[in-house]
Amino acid sequence: MNVGKVSRSFGGVGRNLADCLSRLGKTPLFLSVMGTDEHSESISRYCRHMDMTGVRQLAGHSTATYCAVITGSGELSLDLGDMDIHQQITEQHVSKFKESLCSAPLVCVDGNVPTATIQYVCQIAKEHQIAVCYEPTDENKASKPFLSDSWRALTYISPNLRELRAINRSLGCPVPAELPARLEDIVRTAMTLTRPLLTQLRCVVVTLGAHGVLLCSRRTEGSISVGPATHQQIAAGELCATHYPAIPISREEIVNVSGAGDSLMAGIIAGLLAGHDTDICVRMGLLSAYLSLRSHEPISQEISTASVNLEQVKARSWPEVKMWKMI
Ligand SMILES: Nc1ncnc2c1ncn2[C@@H]1O[C@H](COP(=O)(O)OP(=O)(O)O)[C@@H](O)[C@H]1O
Ligand SMILES: [Mg+2]
Incomplete structure:
Protein backbone atom coordinates (compact mmCIF):
# COMPACT_ATOMS: atom_id res chain seq x y z
CA MET A 1 0.00 0.00 0.00
CA ASN A 2 1.14 3.53 -0.77
CA VAL A 3 0.30 5.95 2.01
CA GLY A 4 -1.02 9.36 1.08
CA LYS A 5 -3.60 12.05 1.57
CA VAL A 6 -6.81 11.80 -0.45
CA SER A 7 -8.95 14.79 -1.29
CA ARG A 8 -11.82 15.36 -3.65
CA SER A 9 -12.76 18.40 -5.70
CA PHE A 10 -15.28 19.15 -8.41
CA GLY A 11 -14.57 20.00 -12.09
CA GLY A 12 -14.57 19.96 -15.06
CA VAL A 13 -14.02 22.90 -17.34
CA GLY A 14 -17.66 23.60 -18.27
CA ARG A 15 -18.81 23.28 -14.66
CA ASN A 16 -15.95 25.50 -13.50
CA LEU A 17 -16.92 28.20 -16.00
CA ALA A 18 -20.59 28.04 -14.96
CA ASP A 19 -19.58 28.03 -11.26
CA CYS A 20 -17.35 31.08 -11.64
CA LEU A 21 -19.82 32.99 -13.81
CA SER A 22 -22.56 32.30 -11.23
CA ARG A 23 -20.33 33.69 -8.48
CA LEU A 24 -19.72 36.73 -10.66
CA GLY A 25 -23.44 37.50 -10.71
CA LYS A 26 -24.28 35.97 -14.09
CA THR A 27 -26.94 33.30 -14.64
CA PRO A 28 -25.36 30.66 -16.87
CA LEU A 29 -27.42 27.63 -17.85
CA PHE A 30 -25.08 24.66 -17.49
CA LEU A 31 -25.80 21.83 -19.95
CA SER A 32 -24.29 18.47 -19.04
CA VAL A 33 -25.03 14.95 -17.86
CA MET A 34 -24.26 12.93 -14.75
CA GLY A 35 -25.13 9.54 -13.32
CA THR A 36 -27.49 8.69 -10.46
CA ASP A 37 -24.57 7.66 -8.23
CA GLU A 38 -23.23 9.20 -5.00
CA HIS A 39 -20.95 11.53 -6.95
CA SER A 40 -23.96 13.12 -8.61
CA GLU A 41 -25.54 13.83 -5.20
CA SER A 42 -22.36 15.51 -3.97
CA ILE A 43 -22.12 17.57 -7.16
CA SER A 44 -25.73 18.72 -6.84
CA ARG A 45 -25.04 19.81 -3.26
CA TYR A 46 -21.81 21.53 -4.25
CA CYS A 47 -23.47 23.37 -7.15
CA ARG A 48 -26.48 24.75 -5.26
CA HIS A 49 -25.54 28.28 -6.33
CA MET A 50 -25.79 27.29 -10.00
CA ASP A 51 -28.67 26.68 -12.41
CA MET A 52 -28.45 22.89 -12.87
CA THR A 53 -31.74 22.43 -14.74
CA GLY A 54 -29.76 21.60 -17.91
CA VAL A 55 -27.90 18.73 -16.24
CA ARG A 56 -29.56 15.42 -17.08
CA GLN A 57 -29.24 12.45 -14.75
CA LEU A 58 -28.77 9.12 -16.46
CA ALA A 59 -29.28 5.80 -14.69
CA GLY A 60 -26.71 3.16 -15.59
CA HIS A 61 -23.95 5.67 -16.32
CA SER A 62 -21.15 6.75 -13.97
CA THR A 63 -20.69 10.44 -13.26
CA ALA A 64 -17.44 11.58 -14.92
CA THR A 65 -14.52 11.21 -12.50
CA TYR A 66 -10.84 11.91 -12.73
CA CYS A 67 -8.28 10.59 -10.29
CA ALA A 68 -4.75 11.98 -10.12
CA VAL A 69 -1.81 10.78 -8.03
CA ILE A 70 0.41 13.74 -7.16
CA THR A 71 3.91 13.32 -5.69
CA GLY A 72 5.15 15.18 -2.61
CA SER A 73 6.74 17.79 -4.87
CA GLY A 74 3.47 18.39 -6.70
CA GLU A 75 4.24 16.46 -9.90
CA LEU A 76 1.58 14.29 -11.56
CA SER A 77 2.67 10.65 -11.34
CA LEU A 78 -0.47 8.79 -12.49
CA ASP A 79 -3.97 9.73 -13.59
CA LEU A 80 -7.15 7.92 -14.50
CA GLY A 81 -10.30 9.33 -16.05
CA ASP A 82 -13.74 7.69 -16.38
CA MET A 83 -15.44 10.09 -18.75
CA ASP A 84 -17.54 7.82 -20.99
CA ILE A 85 -20.68 9.65 -19.91
CA HIS A 86 -19.58 12.75 -21.84
CA GLN A 87 -20.71 10.90 -24.98
CA GLN A 88 -24.26 11.38 -23.63
CA ILE A 89 -24.00 15.18 -24.00
CA THR A 90 -25.74 14.66 -27.31
CA GLU A 91 -27.21 17.01 -29.88
CA GLN A 92 -30.60 15.69 -28.76
CA HIS A 93 -29.96 16.71 -25.12
CA VAL A 94 -28.61 20.15 -26.06
CA SER A 95 -31.42 20.77 -28.56
CA LYS A 96 -33.94 20.61 -25.70
CA PHE A 97 -32.47 23.93 -24.62
CA LYS A 98 -32.39 25.46 -28.09
CA GLU A 99 -34.51 28.44 -27.11
CA SER A 100 -32.14 29.32 -24.27
CA LEU A 101 -29.17 28.87 -26.59
CA CYS A 102 -30.66 31.14 -29.22
CA SER A 103 -31.35 33.92 -26.73
CA ALA A 104 -27.97 33.69 -24.94
CA PRO A 105 -25.50 36.57 -25.30
CA LEU A 106 -22.69 34.01 -25.34
CA VAL A 107 -22.30 30.24 -25.43
CA CYS A 108 -19.25 28.51 -23.93
CA VAL A 109 -18.27 25.01 -24.98
CA ASP A 110 -15.55 22.86 -23.46
CA GLY A 111 -13.50 20.09 -25.04
CA ASN A 112 -15.32 17.28 -23.24
CA VAL A 113 -18.40 17.78 -25.39
CA PRO A 114 -18.57 15.28 -28.30
CA THR A 115 -17.44 16.66 -31.66
CA ALA A 116 -20.91 16.21 -33.22
CA THR A 117 -22.51 18.25 -30.41
CA ILE A 118 -19.89 20.99 -30.81
CA GLN A 119 -20.75 21.07 -34.52
CA TYR A 120 -24.45 21.39 -33.66
CA VAL A 121 -23.84 24.28 -31.24
CA CYS A 122 -21.61 26.03 -33.79
CA GLN A 123 -24.27 25.61 -36.48
CA ILE A 124 -26.94 27.22 -34.26
CA ALA A 125 -24.54 29.98 -33.27
CA LYS A 126 -23.82 30.73 -36.92
CA GLU A 127 -27.51 30.80 -37.86
CA HIS A 128 -28.45 33.05 -34.96
CA GLN A 129 -25.23 35.09 -34.78
CA ILE A 130 -24.44 34.12 -31.22
CA ALA A 131 -20.92 34.57 -29.86
CA VAL A 132 -19.21 31.28 -28.96
CA CYS A 133 -16.22 30.76 -26.69
CA TYR A 134 -14.34 27.46 -26.95
CA GLU A 135 -12.23 26.36 -23.97
CA PRO A 136 -9.91 23.69 -25.46
CA THR A 137 -9.60 21.77 -22.14
CA ASP A 138 -6.48 19.78 -23.08
CA GLU A 139 -4.13 19.13 -25.95
CA ASN A 140 -6.06 16.08 -27.17
CA LYS A 141 -9.46 17.77 -27.10
CA ALA A 142 -8.38 21.20 -28.40
CA SER A 143 -8.87 20.33 -32.06
CA LYS A 144 -12.47 19.08 -31.91
CA PRO A 145 -14.05 22.18 -33.57
CA PHE A 146 -11.20 22.22 -36.11
CA LEU A 147 -11.98 18.76 -37.49
CA SER A 148 -14.69 20.44 -39.61
CA ASP A 149 -15.58 24.01 -40.57
CA SER A 150 -17.27 24.45 -37.16
CA TRP A 151 -14.37 26.52 -35.83
CA ARG A 152 -15.28 29.34 -38.20
CA ALA A 153 -18.34 29.99 -35.99
CA LEU A 154 -16.16 30.52 -32.90
N1 LIG B 1 2.37 30.12 -11.42
C1 LIG B 1 1.52 31.14 -11.63
N2 LIG B 1 1.82 32.38 -11.16
C2 LIG B 1 0.99 33.42 -11.37
N3 LIG B 1 -0.16 33.32 -12.04
C3 LIG B 1 -0.51 32.13 -12.54
C4 LIG B 1 0.31 30.97 -12.37
N4 LIG B 1 -0.31 29.92 -12.97
C5 LIG B 1 -1.46 30.40 -13.49
N5 LIG B 1 -1.58 31.73 -13.25
C6 LIG B 1 -2.72 32.62 -13.62
O1 LIG B 1 -3.79 31.81 -14.06
C7 LIG B 1 -4.07 32.05 -15.45
C8 LIG B 1 -4.47 30.77 -16.13
O2 LIG B 1 -3.53 29.76 -15.87
P1 LIG B 1 -2.90 28.85 -17.03
O3 LIG B 1 -2.07 27.83 -16.37
O4 LIG B 1 -2.23 29.75 -18.02
O5 LIG B 1 -4.20 28.24 -17.71
P2 LIG B 1 -4.50 26.76 -18.24
O6 LIG B 1 -4.59 25.91 -17.02
O7 LIG B 1 -5.81 26.89 -18.95
O8 LIG B 1 -3.35 26.37 -19.14
C9 LIG B 1 -2.82 32.69 -16.01
O9 LIG B 1 -3.13 33.52 -17.11
C10 LIG B 1 -2.32 33.49 -14.80
O10 LIG B 1 -3.01 34.72 -14.70
MG1 LIG C 1 -7.06 26.46 -20.49
Missing part, protein backbone atom coordinates in the same frame (compact mmCIF):
# COMPACT_ATOMS: atom_id res chain seq x y z
CA THR A 155 -15.73 34.06 -31.57
CA TYR A 156 -13.26 33.45 -28.74
CA ILE A 157 -10.90 30.63 -27.87
CA SER A 158 -8.70 30.28 -24.78
CA PRO A 159 -5.87 27.84 -25.49
CA ASN A 160 -2.51 27.54 -23.77
CA LEU A 161 0.52 27.24 -26.04
CA ARG A 162 0.40 23.44 -26.27
CA GLU A 163 -3.29 23.47 -27.20
CA LEU A 164 -2.64 26.24 -29.73
CA ARG A 165 0.07 24.10 -31.32
CA ALA A 166 -2.27 21.08 -31.50
CA ILE A 167 -4.90 23.24 -33.23
CA ASN A 168 -2.37 24.52 -35.79
CA ARG A 169 -1.28 20.96 -36.45
CA SER A 170 -4.85 19.89 -37.20
CA LEU A 171 -5.25 22.88 -39.56
CA GLY A 172 -2.17 21.64 -41.42
CA CYS A 173 -0.06 24.65 -40.42
CA PRO A 174 3.66 24.29 -39.59
CA VAL A 175 4.33 23.97 -35.83
CA PRO A 176 7.47 24.10 -33.67
CA ALA A 177 8.68 20.79 -32.19
CA GLU A 178 9.79 22.53 -28.98
CA LEU A 179 7.83 25.23 -27.19
CA PRO A 180 9.83 28.25 -25.96
CA ALA A 181 10.26 29.19 -22.29
CA ARG A 182 11.39 32.83 -22.51
CA LEU A 183 8.57 35.36 -22.64
CA GLU A 184 9.81 37.12 -25.83
CA ASP A 185 10.00 33.77 -27.63
CA ILE A 186 6.64 32.70 -26.26
CA VAL A 187 5.02 35.88 -27.57
CA ARG A 188 6.60 35.42 -31.02
CA THR A 189 5.47 31.79 -31.22
CA ALA A 190 1.97 32.62 -29.96
CA MET A 191 1.61 35.37 -32.57
CA THR A 192 2.55 32.94 -35.37
CA LEU A 193 0.18 30.26 -34.06
CA THR A 194 -2.82 32.56 -33.53
CA ARG A 195 -2.58 34.08 -37.02
CA PRO A 196 -4.49 31.33 -38.90
CA LEU A 197 -7.29 31.53 -36.30
CA LEU A 198 -7.65 35.29 -36.55
CA THR A 199 -8.90 35.01 -40.13
CA GLN A 200 -12.21 34.00 -38.49
CA LEU A 201 -12.12 34.48 -34.72
CA ARG A 202 -12.52 37.74 -32.91
CA CYS A 203 -9.97 37.13 -30.19
CA VAL A 204 -7.55 34.40 -29.11
CA VAL A 205 -6.79 34.42 -25.38
CA VAL A 206 -3.50 32.56 -24.96
CA THR A 207 -3.05 31.53 -21.32
CA LEU A 208 0.61 31.58 -20.29
CA GLY A 209 0.61 30.30 -16.69
CA ALA A 210 2.96 32.37 -14.52
CA HIS A 211 3.56 34.69 -17.51
CA GLY A 212 -0.09 35.76 -17.51
CA VAL A 213 -2.05 36.03 -20.74
CA LEU A 214 -1.58 37.17 -24.34
CA LEU A 215 -4.59 38.58 -26.15
CA CYS A 216 -4.41 38.34 -29.93
CA SER A 217 -7.07 40.25 -31.76
CA ARG A 218 -7.80 43.01 -34.24
CA ARG A 219 -7.38 46.52 -33.01
CA THR A 220 -10.41 48.74 -33.35
CA GLU A 221 -10.51 52.36 -32.23
CA GLY A 222 -7.31 52.39 -30.25
CA SER A 223 -7.69 49.33 -28.07
CA ILE A 224 -7.98 45.64 -28.71
CA SER A 225 -11.63 44.90 -28.70
CA VAL A 226 -13.15 41.79 -27.26
CA GLY A 227 -16.68 43.13 -27.17
CA PRO A 228 -19.25 42.95 -29.95
CA ALA A 229 -18.27 44.54 -33.25
CA THR A 230 -19.49 44.62 -36.81
CA HIS A 231 -17.80 42.56 -39.50
CA GLN A 232 -16.52 45.77 -41.15
CA GLN A 233 -14.84 46.83 -37.90
CA ILE A 234 -13.23 43.43 -37.54
CA ALA A 235 -11.90 43.41 -41.10
CA ALA A 236 -10.56 46.97 -40.76
CA GLY A 237 -8.51 46.59 -37.58
CA GLU A 238 -4.86 45.58 -37.64
CA LEU A 239 -3.74 42.44 -35.83
CA CYS A 240 -2.23 43.07 -32.43
CA ALA A 241 -0.99 41.01 -29.50
CA THR A 242 -1.22 42.42 -25.98
CA HIS A 243 0.57 40.87 -23.03
CA TYR A 244 -0.90 41.19 -19.53
CA PRO A 245 1.44 39.86 -16.82
CA ALA A 246 -0.17 37.70 -14.11
CA ILE A 247 -0.77 39.08 -10.62
CA PRO A 248 2.44 38.10 -8.76
CA ILE A 249 1.92 35.18 -6.39
CA SER A 250 4.48 33.19 -4.41
CA ARG A 251 4.86 29.42 -4.65
CA GLU A 252 3.66 29.06 -1.05
CA GLU A 253 0.47 30.97 -1.81
CA ILE A 254 -0.47 28.70 -4.73
CA VAL A 255 -2.67 25.95 -3.32
CA ASN A 256 -4.19 24.44 -6.47
CA VAL A 257 -3.54 25.37 -10.12
CA SER A 258 -6.58 23.56 -11.53
CA GLY A 259 -9.39 25.94 -12.40
CA ALA A 260 -7.12 28.98 -12.79
CA GLY A 261 -7.56 29.06 -16.57
CA ASP A 262 -11.33 28.64 -16.21
CA SER A 263 -11.47 31.44 -13.62
CA LEU A 264 -9.49 33.66 -15.99
CA MET A 265 -11.96 33.08 -18.83
CA ALA A 266 -15.03 33.45 -16.61
CA GLY A 267 -13.68 36.77 -15.30
CA ILE A 268 -13.06 38.01 -18.85
CA ILE A 269 -16.52 36.88 -19.96
CA ALA A 270 -18.22 38.51 -16.96
CA GLY A 271 -16.43 41.74 -17.91
CA LEU A 272 -17.51 41.40 -21.54
CA LEU A 273 -21.13 40.82 -20.56
CA ALA A 274 -21.00 43.92 -18.36
CA GLY A 275 -19.70 45.93 -21.33
CA HIS A 276 -16.31 46.82 -19.81
CA ASP A 277 -13.32 47.70 -21.98
CA THR A 278 -10.60 45.17 -22.79
CA ASP A 279 -8.16 46.06 -19.99
CA ILE A 280 -10.88 45.80 -17.34
CA CYS A 281 -12.18 42.49 -18.73
CA VAL A 282 -8.71 40.92 -18.75
CA ARG A 283 -7.96 42.19 -15.26
CA MET A 284 -11.23 40.81 -13.92
CA GLY A 285 -9.99 37.52 -15.38
CA LEU A 286 -6.52 37.81 -13.85
CA LEU A 287 -8.02 38.67 -10.48
CA SER A 288 -10.35 35.66 -10.60
CA ALA A 289 -7.45 33.37 -11.59
CA TYR A 290 -5.34 34.76 -8.73
CA LEU A 291 -8.10 34.08 -6.18
CA SER A 292 -8.58 30.51 -7.46
CA LEU A 293 -4.83 29.76 -7.31
CA ARG A 294 -5.00 30.56 -3.59
CA SER A 295 -7.94 28.23 -3.05
CA HIS A 296 -8.23 24.43 -2.64
CA GLU A 297 -11.35 24.55 -4.78
CA PRO A 298 -10.91 24.91 -8.56
CA ILE A 299 -13.08 28.05 -8.35
CA SER A 300 -12.43 30.10 -5.22
CA GLN A 301 -15.41 30.73 -2.97
CA GLU A 302 -13.97 34.20 -2.48
CA ILE A 303 -14.90 35.07 -6.06
CA SER A 304 -17.98 37.30 -6.04
CA THR A 305 -19.37 40.50 -7.51
CA ALA A 306 -17.80 42.24 -4.49
CA SER A 307 -14.26 40.86 -4.97
CA VAL A 308 -14.09 40.96 -8.77
CA ASN A 309 -15.49 44.14 -10.29
CA LEU A 310 -14.54 47.46 -11.88
CA GLU A 311 -13.73 49.11 -8.53
CA GLN A 312 -11.53 46.23 -7.35
CA VAL A 313 -9.64 46.30 -10.65
CA LYS A 314 -9.10 50.06 -10.40
CA ALA A 315 -8.01 49.80 -6.76
CA ARG A 316 -5.01 47.60 -7.64
CA SER A 317 -1.79 48.62 -9.31
CA TRP A 318 -1.14 46.47 -12.37
CA PRO A 319 2.13 45.41 -14.01
CA GLU A 320 2.92 47.06 -17.33
CA VAL A 321 1.02 45.89 -20.41
CA LYS A 322 2.91 45.53 -23.71
CA MET A 323 1.48 45.54 -27.20
CA TRP A 324 2.91 44.29 -30.48
CA LYS A 325 1.65 44.65 -34.03
CA MET A 326 1.38 41.25 -35.64
CA ILE A 327 3.16 41.33 -38.98
